[in-house]
Amino acid sequence: MTIHDLKTAAAMNARPALTLIEGKLAPARDDLMVRAQRVAAVAALHAEAVDVEGRFPHEAIGAARAEGLMGVMAPASLGGEDAGVSQIVDICYILGGACASTAMIYAMHQVKAACVIRHGVGAEWHEGFLRQLTAEQLLVASSTTEGQGGGNVRSSEAAIERDASRISLERQASVISYGEQADAVVTTARRTAEADASDQVLVVFMKDDYALERTLNWDTLGMRGTCSAGFTLRANGRGAQILPEPYGVIHTQSMVPAAHLMWAGVWAGIAAGAVERARRYMRKAARGADGQLPPAAAYFTRAHSSLRALRALIAASLDRYEAAAYNPADLSSIDFQTAINLLKVDASELAVSTVMSALRACGLSGYRNDSDVSIGRHLRDVLSAPIMINNDRILASIGASALMSETPHSIRD
16 A cells, blocks of 8 residues: 555555546556556565665666656656656655665656756746656756755855856766766756855756766665765756756745655655565564464564554645645745655654664564565665755754744644
8 A cells, every 4th residue: 555545545445546537437547556566576676786786776767767657747748647746755655665776766856857847847948858858768867965065955056157048067066866877967056156055046957968077986874776976067058958947946846845755755665665574574473483473573563553654644744735736835835844844854763763663573583684574774775864964954944933933722723
């Protein structure tokens, strides 16, 4: 059952997917989730090798391309399938249970696609880019962290340089996940050399537009397959490749909501994979003890319960996002921005505790790397969640708005 199934009682009954056509319920066409499950099966086969070798998950991303999953959020008029954020979160959840690196790569790709779709449709160059993305199943990388600023994506050091209709950019990108494997990169930059660091634009550069010089390798505890090395990015292109709206607007209305919802889907998927391994261990232990559960069963109960809480949190956040999605004022409100930022903090912490409980339920079998219920990879991958745009940074940034608010007078306030 996927995260969004919690939103309706009907979905809990596992009925066939239905869609509304001319006011009547009818069976949906080939379901995105079915295609995602096929990709997940490929990802699971290679997840250990991706982790051990610290390599890009070529097989899984190739399967996602073959299933046509890269451009599904684009409008049908541009070759896409009009998929919503909720559907992408569910795909991230499914992939997360198989291979965390594959899921996070897919999530980061879709975050950038969401930004271009919401803020680029109507602009000739960006519509052409979306057509190419869907037709060729392009993989899009993100470059938003830079130099000493690190995770402060609302500040840029490097500026766009202009020469008539041409633009250029050179930035010290401390991280570009799967930069060497991507077909395009979407990057932030200062609007001009004279602009403030927070006066930013978002630009799409195609692979032929830029060169990468590696400055930092990626040898990490987990999420090893994301290949998130550091680079000097040198790019040239046309002015039309800059998205029409300021990055401040894009950040608030698209970047933050999409990132925090999709990342949370990945982390929940990792947690679900760990809980499933713990369930397998518990069943095997009970069979060997005439149905008697081991003492560590309490940790499985805790893991199962916290996973349900995590999925419910994400589903509620999706509901809130969908209610605000068509009203820019709602998306930009302090209340919504606080909630969507706290989703990232709460989901990441809850995912870590869920995986840790699953590990303790399995005991030494879960701790071993050579066990069929090993949870080591899940734990190492999910530990990236609280430090991927550090939770401390997020909590500090929303502290001022929290001080301005009042303590609610009732549970539903």
